[in-house]
Amino acid sequence: MSTAVLVTFVRHGGARVRKGAVLTSRVLQDKSHVTSACQCSPIHRRCFSSRFDPDGSGRPATWDTFGIWDNRIDEPIQLPPSIKHGKLIPNINLSKIGCSTQLGKRKENEDRFNVAKLTDDVLFFAVYDGHGGAAAADFCDRFMANYIKEFLIQEQDMEKVLTKAFLEIDKAFARQAHLSVNATLLNCGTTATVALLRDGIELVVASVGDSRALLCRKGKPVKLTIDHTPERKEEKQRIRDCGGFVAWNSLGQPHVNGRLAMTRSIGDLDLKSMGVIAEPETKRVKLHHADDSFLVLTTDGVNFIVNSQEICDIINQCHDPNEAAQVLTEQAIQYGAEDNSTAIIVPFGAWGKHKSSEVSFSFSRGFASSGRWA
Incomplete structure (x- = not known):
């Protein structure tokens, strides 16, 4: 119609x-x-x-x-x-976007998030999950939007824009770390999941690490990112080819050189020569506003406790994105998340259309059924 x-x-x-x-x-x-x-x-x-x-x-x-x-x-x-x-497209207002972050049981919140209007037709959304300190996440929070805005002037392909921005901001952070007297900057890093929305319909996502982006389409999750962990065969092979190794901790979780749980990140300069890269994987999606309810960006405090379908169900029960972001991050804490939990929720044309009448959550479900194994 x-x-x-x-x-x-x-x-x-x-x-x-x-x-x-x-x-x-x-x-x-x-x-x-x-x-x-x-x-x-x-x-x-x-x-x-x-x-x-x-x-x-x-x-x-x-x-x-x-x-x-x-x-x-x-x-x-x-x-x-x-x-x-050739189709009706809603105006996505920044004031309607939901954002929330929770400290969890950590002493410091190393998560960062940002939403902005970069140009007349491009919106920007990003979450960062710092580790080894908040310096790398802070750096991305301050400068990522500026790098993207600069590259948008030179390049129309938003996948190329995001790839260039990730690589350049990693180099810039390295320059700052090497000039600093603070040696701990060499060991800190951050995930980065960034989404650009052009004309309210062209969505491009880029990611390094284990923060995630998913699209809720007809009430079901569509994953737009894949975690960069040593469990992935091609990621593990790159680490080994560069002279690094993968070791498993007492919980059975693989780590690069026994230290880092991800194979791609911004920062972690001490592991760059071991195959930990800042080049993101990207995904392009054309939105269908009659079916697409929202985009959600989350850090691992949410991801490793609440699975993708539960995320969609929780958000679909809420009246507006601000409430939904708050409820989602609080739910992760209630389920036992110890890490910082952050969420950004961007509503699309089908917001409120696919509300589930029966939603139940099991506190006794196994950890293996949630998070990165979902």
């Missing part, structure tokens, strides 16, 4: 859109602009009132205006991207 609406609009109003796309976009987002535009021309008044203001209220058109599906996030539609991609 969304495509039919757009076809009708473009057929009858396409010429005006081509001549005044910027004006039209502003009209849809600002009530006062709608009033002034409608006074300019009877033709414009009929066009906007019949298609984007059906009740004559002057309010911007939303998903519910078109009666397409149930949605509890009242967001205006982005007109130019919707015409460009």
Whole structure:
């Protein structure tokens, strides 16, 4: 039904859109602009009132205006991207994004997170889980967005942009660490999971370490990242080829050179020559707002205690993303997470559509059924 609406609009109003796309976009987002535009021309008044203001209220058109599906996030539609991609695309407002972090049983919270609008059409979301101190996570939190913004000017492919940004920020942190009198900087590092959203529909995720990103589609989790652990055959082989080794601790968890539980990270400079790299794995997804409820970025305080389907179910029970982020991180602590727990939740078009009527959680479930084995 969304495509039919757009076809009708473009057929009858396409010429005006081509001549005044910027004006039209502003009209849809600002009530006062709608009033002034409608006074300019009877033709414009009929066009906007019949298609984007059906009740004559002057309010911007939303998903519910078109009666397409149930949605509890009242967001205006982005007109130019919707015409460009041939489907209705909501405006993702930064104020509607949920963020929460919990200390857990640690003495210090080494997790960091950030959300920002980098350009007119690109949004940025990131979580970092520091280890050996918060220095590397702090460095990424301060500078990652700047590196990405700089590379976006030079490159349209957001997968290449993220790869360049990860590699360059790792080099920059290394320069700072080698110039510092603080020798502990050589042994600290951080995971990094970063997502870019262009035009509200093109989603690209890059990650190193074991922080995660997943998309909830039709109530089911779609994993967008894979943990970089020595359990992965290709990761283990790279470590060995570079002269490193993998050792298992008393809990049966593999570590690079008996120290690091991941094979890719930003920082960990003492293990760079042993095959621990900062090059991320990337994933590109085209969103389907009729089916996609949200994107969630999490650190391992959540991941190793709550599995992917449980994450979707917990969030789907909540009224809004802010509540959902708080509930998710608190739930991880209640389930026994000792590590810092952080979550960012970005709502999409199907928010609230796939709420499960029966959700139950077992406190007695085995650890092997959660976290990285989910």
